[in-house]
Amino acid sequence: MLPASWIPHRRPDDREHIGWIRPDGDAWVAVSLLGHDLTGPVDWLDAEEALDSTGLSWLADVWMLDGEGPDPVRVRLVEVTPERVVVQTDDFGAIDAPVVRHELPWPAPPRLRPRRASDPDGRIVFGSA
Structure with a gap:
């Protein structure tokens, strides 16, 4: 079940859902659509960058x-x-x-x-x- 504290992240250009950003203390963690952490605790902009750079191509x-x-x-x-x-x-x-x-x-x-x-x-x- 998706935790309520996870924030959906969408690509800036087409608003396609590409993952979540979840809180981790005072930091944030980027999470893939498979529910796997893509980063350790980072600042918000680094979590967004990790999701944006990963994108959706890996699904194929x-x-x-x-x-x-x-x-x-x-x-x-x-x-x-x-x-x-x-x-x-x-x-x-x-x-x-x-x-x-x-x-x-x-x-x-x-x-x-x-x-x-x-x-x-x-x-x-x-x-x-």
Whole structure:
């Protein structure tokens, strides 16, 4: 549940919601739409700058979901709200590819993470020549 003390932050140009700024003593912390801290305690302007510079482009990135099998699963974010986070297996842009959706709690758990260079690609069949 979204704490009442969190203040929504919107991009200055189009007013799109890009995160929150929450109080931390006499300072402020920038919080992403996934509910994760983007900064430690900083002044208000630095919290705004952190959110503005992060923007929303990361929502389109490939993410990895750990714990669904022996290897992490390559996923895309489908829905992010303070009630839940929905991801689905990456379809690589194919409209007829089967996908599996996973509903996760909000804030997003650590098992949902950005893709690392060492993660399996998902498009490569291992062991084929």
